[in-house]
Each structure stands twice: as structure tokens, then as C-alpha cells.
Amino acid sequence: MKWLTLFLSGLLFSLGLGVSGMTQPEKVIGFLDVTGNWDPSLMFVMGGALAINMILYRITKKRTCPLYSEQFTSPRLRKINIRLISGAAIFGAGWGMSGYCPGPALVALPSGIVSTLIFVIAMIAGMLLYRLVLGKNEDNEAEPVENRP
């Protein structure tokens, strides 16, 4: 059951991205193009996702542990630092250039579009470079874990 829920969550996420329009780079760019022919649809994607997740998050928080795991994971970092801001800024530039972010790029991979494959390979290369240059001391950090009372 555990593996089925992991698979289904990936499947539902992917179908949701497709239905919402996130897997059409032109639509994503249309959302970011605020001074042009602006398409606000992506605000509705975020609104729908945030609303349902906020409600269900409150229900989940009442549990001491997940159904098929011993603990909830949670990000360790709390501070807003230059890495966060510069990383997000760089990410946004690539997102605006291509109209792809990591999730939709994975969803589009099975289409066999060569440009998507190149995007994903370059994305993994970017992650590897980060890991080689700046990410080394991360391995000493433990897996993020949050134990709730």
C-alpha cells in the first residue's frame, strides 16, 4: 500500500499539472508576461492547490505520524539567507526563459520532445554542478525530520 500511495501521488500530481496547463510552457510564460497578453490562469492553479493543501495539512497535523512511515519530514532551515534568495532568483530566470519548471519538465519527458529532454539533462547538470561546488557539506546534515508530540 505504501508504494501504491507513492506511485498514485506522483500520478495525480502529474495529471494535475497537465489538466491545469502547467505543462504548456507558452501558458506559463503567458502568466509571467504581466505587461503583455497576461494569462492569470496559473494563479488559479496555485489557489486551488494551496486551498486544498492548507485544509488537509491541518488534518494531517493532528496525526502523530504518517500512515505508512514513522515520521513527518520537514525542512530544517529556518533562516532567510542569500543562498535562498539568489537561488530562487536564478531559478526564476530559467523558468521565465523556458516556461518549464522541474515537475512539468518531467511530465513532458514521455512526449519525446527533444527540447524537453535537453532541458531535463541541463537541469540535472545544474544540480550536479551545485553539488560539486557548493553542496558538499550538505551530506553531513541528517535527513530532515520533525518529531511532533
Added chain:
Amino acid sequence: MENFTPYTSTFGGIMIGLAIAGLYYFNGRILGVSNIIYELLKKGSSEHTLWRLVFIFGVLCGGFILLALKPDSIGTSPMSIGGLALAGFLVGFGASLGRGCTSGHGICGLSRLSPRSITATFTFMGTGMLTVYLIRHVAVL
């Protein structure tokens, strides 16, 4: 605004939110795609690797289903191949440095009102809009 699709976008958003909430409820995991891929580049326990692979397998299967049932939902990017290679690199590097992307910061983090995620989301939306402005209206690339 002729491409505006509020109903299907909201419905798709609800599906995304359900997937995120489900992954957290059943497995206690945060659905951040860039982090899921990034962690696969590390050597970890079989559990560490396997849950991520199963999740990504689900995402790829979703891609196949979309292709079969709704092929026009998968679009191509207007950017050139060289531009896409650069964009992919920036997305991968930036998401690793900023520890999150549209899903991790933009939805998971925002829905728990994390100050880091709120900052990241405003930052990448801002630079994304600026980049599109420069490309579409100033034509730098």
C-alpha cells in the same frame, strides 16, 4: 486574456494539492520535485532512493496518460535549444541553491506559511516576470 482557463486550472490545482497532501499524509514526505531529483544524485539508503523513484515513475506514467488522452496538454517551449539548455541549467542550479522550486516552495512551503518559501516564491515569480519582460518586450535574447 483569450487563453484564460480559470476552471480547468483550478481543477488541476486541486489535483496537485491532493497529491501533495496525500504524499504528506501517507508517507510524511514533502512534494518538492527539484529536491526529489536532487536527492537521487546522492548515495543514500535503498529507502531514500526507492520512494523517490516510485514517485517519479508515477509522474512519468501521468505524462503517458496525458499524451494518450489529452495530447495538446503537453506543449513545447518557444525557446531555442541553446536557450533551453541554459534555462535548464539555471533551473537546476537555482533550485538546488534555493532549496526548492515551484512545487516545494510555491505550494508546499506557501501552504504552511513558511517565511523562507514566501520569500523564495516572490523572488522567483519576480525574476521570472522580469526575464519574460526582457525577452518579449526588450528582446535581449
